[in-house]
Amino acid sequence: MKSSNVVKVSFKEQMLQAREEAIIRTVNLLLAEKGFEAMTVDEVAASVGIAKASLYKHFPSKEDLAAAAMVSVMRRAQAFIATLPAEVAAVDKLRAVVRWTMEVKLAGEMPSLPSQNSKLRAALIGNRDYMDGLMEVSDALGSWIEAAQAQGAINSSIPAIAILYTVYARACDPVLEFLKMGGQHDDAQIIDLVMSTCFEGLNARPG
Numbered sequence: 001m002k003s004s005n006v007v008k009v010s011f012k013e014q015m016l017q018a019r020e021e022a023i024i025r026t027v028n029l030l031l032a033e034k035g036f037e038a039m040t041v042d043e044v045a046a047s048v049g050i051a052k053a054s055l056y057k058h059f060p061s062k063e064d065l066a067a068a069a070m071v072s073v074m075r076r077a078q079a080f081i082a083t084l085p086a087e088v089a090a091v092d093k094l095r096a097v098v099r100w101t102m103e104v105k106l107a108g109e110m111p112s113l114p115s116q117n118s119k120l121r122a123a124l125i126g127n128r129d130y131m132d133g134l135m136e137v138s139d140a141l142g143s144w145i146e147a148a149q150a151q152g153a154i155n156s157s158i159p160a161i162a163i164l165y166t167v168y169a170r171a172c173d174p175v176l177e178f179l180k181m182g183g184q185h186d187d188a189q190i191i192d193l194v195m196s197t198c199f200e201g202l203n204a205r206p207g
Helices: 011-033 041-048 052-058 062-083 090-106 119-125 128-150 160-172 174-182 187-200
Strands: none
Touching (some): 041 052, 119 128
């Protein structure tokens, strides 16, 4: 009789994992709404419905909480990129990633990027999961940018790194919130407008 290689997860471990996922989701939403500096551990614990002492059993600091949320979003980005078919044109892959990024942001699920002097920034630099994910995403986007430039789909006179940062900037673009607050456009229209300015620029086109 062959022994099974399936490892059975105990009920306690399942509950701990579910609680940790709930904590990360809550932190993600609070980071998107308030940013790292304004978010407090007390409100994270209250939102999840657990004691702060229990929260610290999962994540020993505010920086660890925020880093876990950032890692979670980075993994979502990696998973989305993995769904894009290899035969799709490079510029269309870039468009898809930018659109996805703005959809996540408008849904209130994109954590605000840390400021230059933030403790969170230091924590992320020291977080291997986050940095490995960032490098993987950057490598994929960078290769698409260079391919799109070579194919004439993107201005080849602009350094690829500047285009990469422009793509990343859509994750924290205040234009999305400004247009949403105006109430004149729905989310899909807002995304189309920002996609247009991002990929087609502001130059007038012949009628």
